[in-house]
Amino acid sequence: MPGRTTAGKRFAEAIAGIARQNGAWEQWRRDLGEIGSALANPEIRLTLESPRVAPERKQRLLADSFAGRLTPDTLNLLNVMAQRGRLALLPDVLVWFDEIADRATGVRRYTVTTAAPLSDDQRAQLQQRLVASTGGQVILTERVDPSIMGGMVLRHEDVIADYSVRSRLEALRERLN
Numbered sequence: 171m172p173g174r175t176t177a178g179k180r181f182a183e184a185i186a187g188i189a190r191q192n193g194a195w196e197q198w199r200r201d202l203g204e205i206g207s208a209l210a211n212p213e214i215r216l217t218l219e220s221p222r223v224a225p226e227r228k229q230r231l232l233a234d235s236f237a238g239r240l241t242p243d244t245l246n247l248l249n250v251m252a253q254r255g256r257l258a259l260l261p262d263v264l265v266w267f268d269e270i271a272d273r274a275t276g277v278r279r280y281t282v283t284t285a286a287p288l289s290d291d292q293r294a295q296l297q298q299r300l301v302a303s304t305g306g307q308v309i310l311t312e313r314v315d316p317s318i319m320g321g322m323v324l325r326h327e328d329v330i331a332d333y334s335v336r337s338r339l340e341a342l343r344e345r346l347n
Contacts, residue, residue, distance in 0.1 A: 178262025181251070185263070186270045188243060195271050201244040206264050208235055219258040228252040276306035283313040283323040285335075296322075 189198045209215045217223055217231060232248045240248075251257050272279060280300060282288070288296070293310065300308040315323075318334035325331075 174265075175259060175262045177256065178259045179266045181247075181256070181259060181263045182266030182270055185247065185267055186274065189271065190274065195275055197241060198244070198267065199271060201240045202264050202267055204236065204239055205244075205248070205260060209260060209264075218252075218260070221255065225252045225255065228257060277309060278304050278306050278326060279309045279311065281311045281313060281325040283315050283318060283325075283334075285314070285316050285318050285320050287314055288312060 185198055185202075189195045209218075214231070214235065218228055229249055229252045232245070232252065236245065236248075248257070251259065271277075278300070282296065293312075297308055297310060300310075318336045319339070320335035321333045321338070323330060323332045323334050323337075
């Protein structure tokens with residue numbers, strides 16, 4: 171699973187240092203998003219990750235693929251990673267950078283699981299409550315899981331708040347046994 175290597179984290183922290191210094195969080199997010207989109211192409215990803223492809227060829231591929239779409243700082247990062255044979259770390263770098271940038275800019279990401287899709291009113295209410303309790307920007311990712319029967323399960327990083335009907339029924343079953 172991408173996102174947990176120490177080397178990937180070091181690159182992401184270096185990028186975050188530059189973004190912090192230049193106040194360029196959103197520019198780096200856009201550029202890294204472009205890279206993430208390119209990595210979705212198996213041909214590009216496999217070429218960049220292959221140890222059999224020369225770093226110079228990888229640099230040409232990067233220059234051709236991103237000409238005019240990335241800032242010079244981002245292209246420089248890619249070239250450094252290519253020279254060091256570290257392009258396979260890009261998926262990890264993208265995940266780590268998102269986490270670091272979220273913390274630095276006050277963004278909180280929540281996953282809400284419900285038995286049925288949220289209505290616009292329910293979504294707005296939940297978002298307002300979360301913003302009021304955290305004081306920052308909130309981004310919701312929604313999932314539907316009919317097995318929870320009702321209510322919701324809210325997750326932020328490693329913290330899970332389970333307000334589902336299923337969990338309440340299971341707790342009641344435990345108390346009755």
